[in-house]
Amino acid sequence: MENNYNTNDELEQYLKDEADGHKMYPSEHVWENIRTEIHGNPSWHALTFIAIAVILTLTVSTLYNYPPKTIIIKTNTIVQKLDNVVTDAAPEMDGSVKNESLEQQINPNNYTAVTLAAINDRNNIDAYIATTEDLVNQKRVAIPTDIVEQTRSSVNNVPAPVSKAMLFAEGSIFSDEIQPDINELSITENTTVNLTSKKSKYENLTQRKLTGSSDENIADTYLNDFAFEQKKHGMKPTGIELQFYFTPSTSYRKLEEDKSRLNFTSPTALSLSSTATANVNNSVHHTPALGIEVGAGVLYNLTSNFKVKTGLQFNIRQYNIDATQSFGMATIAFVQNNRLDSVSIFSMFGNTGANGYYSTTIDNKLYQVSIPIGFQWDFLQGKKLGLSASASIQPTFTLNKNVYMISTDYKYYANGAPFIRKWNFNSSIDLNLTYKTGNVKWYFGPQVRYQHLPTYNDVYPIKEYRLDYGFKIGITTPIFK
Amino acid sequence: MTEQSIIAGCLHNDPPSQRELYSRYSPKMLSVCYRFAQNREDAEDMLQEGFIKIFTQIHTFQNKGAFEGWIRRIIVHTCINFLKKYKKFNENVDLIYAQNQPAKEETIPSIMQGKQVIECIRHLPVGYKTVLNLYAIEGFSHKEIGALLDIEESTSRSQYTRAKAMLETILTKKRIIDKPKEDFKWLAVLNK
Numbered sequence: 303m304e305n306n307y308n309t310n311d312e313l314e315q316y317l318k319d320e321a322d323g324h325k326m327y328p329s330e331h332v333w334e335n336i337r338t339e340i341h342g343n344p345s346w347h348a349l350t351f352i353a354i355a356v357i358l359t360l361t362v363s364t365l366y367n368y369p370p371k372t373i374i375i376k377t378n379t380i381v382q383k384l385d386n387v388v389t390d391a392a393p394e395m396d397g398s399v400k401n402e403s404l405e406q407q408i409n410p411n412n413y414t415a416v417t418l419a420a421i422n423d424r425n426n427i428d429a430y431i432a433t434t435e436d437l438v439n440q441k442r443v444a445i446p447t448d449i450v451e452q453t454r455s456s457v458n459n460v461p462a463p464v465s466k467a468m469l470f471a472e473g474s475i476f477s478d479e480i481q482p483d484i485n486e487l488s489i490t491e492n493t494t495v496n497l498t499s500k501k502s503k504y505e506n507l508t509q510r511k512l513t514g515s516s517d518e519n520i521a522d523t524y525l526n527d528f529a530f531e532q533k534k535h536g537m538k539p540t541g542i543e544l545q546f547y548f549t550p551s552t553s554y555r556k557l558e559e560d561k562s563r564l565n566f567t568s569p570t571a572l573s574l575s576s577t578a579t580a581n582v583n584n585s586v587h588h589t590p591a592l593g594i595e596v597g598a599g600v601l602y603n604l605t606s607n608f609k610v611k612t613g614l615q616f617n618i619r620q621y622n623i624d625a626t627q628s629f630g631m632a633t634i635a636f637v638q639n640n641r642l643d644s645v646s647i648f649s650m651f652g653n654t655g656a657n658g659y660y661s662t663t664i665d666n667k668l669y670q671v672s673i674p675i676g677f678q679w680d681f682l683q684g685k686k687l688g689l690s691a692s693a694s695i696q697p698t699f700t701l702n703k704n705v706y707m708i709s710t711d712y713k714y715y716a717n718g719a720p721f722i723r724k725w726n727f728n729s730s731i732d733l734n735l736t737y738k739t740g741n742v743k744w745y746f747g748p749q750v751r752y753q754h755l756p757t758y759n760d761v762y763p764i765k766e767y768r769l770d771y772g773f774k775i776g777i778t779t780p781i782f783k
Numbered sequence: 784m785t786e787q788s789i790i791a792g793c794l795h796n797d798p799p800s801q802r803e804l805y806s807r808y809s810p811k812m813l814s815v816c817y818r819f820a821q822n823r824e825d826a827e828d829m830l831q832e833g834f835i836k837i838f839t840q841i842h843t844f845q846n847k848g849a850f851e852g853w854i855r856r857i858i859v860h861t862c863i864n865f866l867k868k869y870k871k872f873n874e875n876v877d878l879i880y881a882q883n884q885p886a887k888e889e890t891i892p893s894i895m896q897g898k899q900v901i902e903c904i905r906h907l908p909v910g911y912k913t914v915l916n917l918y919a920i921e922g923f924s925h926k927e928i929g930a931l932l933d934i935e936e937s938t939s940r941s942q943y944t945r946a947k948a949m950l951e952t953i954l955t956k957k958r959i960i961d962k963p964k965e966d967f968k969w970l971a972v973l974n975k
Contacts, residue, residue: 313947314919320900321920325810326817332827333805336834341798 539780541603545613547776549595549749553619553768557582560637560763582764585712587624587654591665593770594618595751599674601778607680615674615696619768620667623706625715627662628652632709632716636761649714651706664706664715668757668768672698672728680736688736690745696728698753707758707766721758728753732774745776786850793841801838808851809834812858818904818916819862833861859921863931866913903953911946918943 559582599613632649635642651664676694700722707718734747749772756765784792784803792800813830820826836857844853904912913932917923918939925943929936 313951317900317904317915317919317950321814321818321904322811324814324898324901326813326823326826328809328813328827328830332809332831333802335831336805336838337798337801339831339835340796340801340838 540783542781543601543778544781545599545601545776545778547597547774549772549774551593551595551770551772552590553593553621553770554590555588555621556767558765586708589622591620591622593620601678607683609678611678612673612675615672617670617672619770620665623664623666623715624654625651625662625664626654627660630714632714634762635710636763638761647716649716651715653708653713666706667704669701670698671701672696686738690734690736693731696730698726698728700724707762708764718758721762723755723757723759726753726755734774741779743778745774747774749774793838805834808854815855815858816862818901819913829862829865832865833858836861899957899959903950907946907949911942911949914939914942915946
């Protein structure tokens with residue numbers, strides 16, 4: 303760079319030139335913050351529109367359907383059925399009137415006793431309509447006795463596969479609550495819909511009978527209706543629950559060394575004597591690191607507070623190794639088939655006691671998938687809060703091989719891939735505070751997880767067992783059918 | 784877009800015009816902020832506050848001078864207020880204390896020379912670099928600096944002299960400039 307200033311002023315000019323030529327580009331979030339500060343948060347107009355539309359729709363539909371029209375509709379249906387009674391009766395006297403209205407059919411020249419009777423019936427029907435509407439307004443519905451009797455007889459004629467007991471079973475439209483005297487039914491605010499539904503079935507049966515449906519069809523239809531009735535009462539818990547959880551945890555490890563190699567005369571130049579009496583736990587510097595478990599499971603209720611469970615879980619377990627950056631051959635001595643053997647692996651990391659270029663930290667990390675199988679005991683259940691404990695054993699498969707093991711002379715850390723144990727067993731226990739919100743139950747509590755088999759296979763003489771302390775956060779929600 | 788159309792758009796609170804103004808001037812202004820700030824995050828906060836002022840006060844611009852100069856002045860005032868507001872300035876503006884503080888020259892990264900100069904300025908004690916920035920680069924007078932920083936005009940002068948000497952030492956050590964020759968207080972010739 304050319305610096306050509308000779309006076310004080312030139313220094314200032316030089317600095318000014320350098321500063322003016324300097325540019326830096328701000329992060330995008332700076333503009334986002336400025337825009338938000340000036341114009342506010344961007345709004346999605348479609349969302350507003352949809353929200354207004356939904357509110358309007360709900361409001362209009364609520365107003366339109368209030369008071370509920372179900373009763374009125376069904377009342378009209380009853381009248382329709384009664385019309386049919388009349389028109390069905392007419393063909394016996396005069397087939398030409400079958401499909402025409404009563405008023406059109408009445409011919410003054412054909413006044414007969416039957417016709418007069420029909421008119422009288424119609425008058426009765428008109429009176430009935432008025433009465434029915436009044437009763438409906440008073441939340442009481444009258445059902446003509448003859449229809450009730452017809453229905454009773456149709457029920458009595460139901461063929462063998464459908465027993466009367468079934469039809470009068472609890473929940474049936476002919477159950478005792480309406481059976482004793484169907485002529486007059488009280489409709490309360492709470493039972494309006496159900497009663498309407500039952501009345502509708504009742505009318506359907508009546509209509510089918512009147513229109514000549516066979517008893518067998520009536521029975522089939524009723525069974526279908528009955529089945530439908532059961533579905534309407536659905537959303538019963540299946541006794542199965544889904545569980546989702548994650549558990550941040552801290553991994554610790556314990557090392558145990560098998561020194562059976564010392565019983566053999568070394569055929570190699572292994573410096574075994576230096577570690578003969580040393581404790582491996584004192585020779586390494588490991589620090590716990592944060593791991594996590596994430597999983598989903600299925601719980602089956604054996605009793606109201608005891609459940610068995612299984613699922614799938616992903617684990618990350620790790621700890622840090624204090625090491626040095628150095629190069630050398632890590633020799634692992636081991637006993638196999640009753641003879642001493644060794645393997646040498648090139649290493650880039652030395653133990654802290656060894657000479658190294660500079661300190662470093664190795665991340666000894668395991669990725670695992672496991673299948674927890676266990677139980678959960680909700681031993682204290684309040685309305686909202688509760689306590690639960692669970693335990694599981696977990697067949698575990700190790701996915702990665704990013705692990706480091708100490709050499710026999712404790713001087714180097716080598717890639718532990720050749721010795722890794724792919725399948726392992728863990729067990730886990732946890733104690734949770736539970737909190738229920740609707741159908742979802744939240745779980746919060748401490749968890750301990752222990753690895754039963756050493757991380758490496760039986761050939762590697764230093765046995766590593768891992769122990770995780772975690773805090774479980776999860777939810778369960780029941781499955782309905 | 785011309786500068787006038789950008790200004791007109793900003794006067795109508797038009798987002799595209801504001802974005803254009805920001806895109807055009809933010810790189811230079813962030814550099815200004817960076818010279819005053821302790822780190823990049825503070826610099827971006829200063830820039831953010833400065834541009835909000837620019838957009839909300841743009842109606843006060845009277846077309847009497849350069850628009851960039853007007854923006855720059857707002858940004859500089861924002862930087863000073865930011866330092867005062869977060870006590871990053873007051874706590875360190877004790878110039879007598881500052882003059883005894885060694886510059887952290889060992890932390891200056893050896894990167895491109897242009898940026899090295901900026902980094903050298905940034906690593907001066909906060910009181911020194913503030914006066915140096917205001918006087919040598921932003922063109923404020925010592926009287927204005929005194930009023931801005933609530934210090935005497937003479938204090939501003941003396942601190943500027945010391946800041947300049949310290950900066951010269953750093954630049955020389957970093958071989959950005961040669962040692963001044965004896966007959967000139969500031970003489971440096973590089974790349975002969």
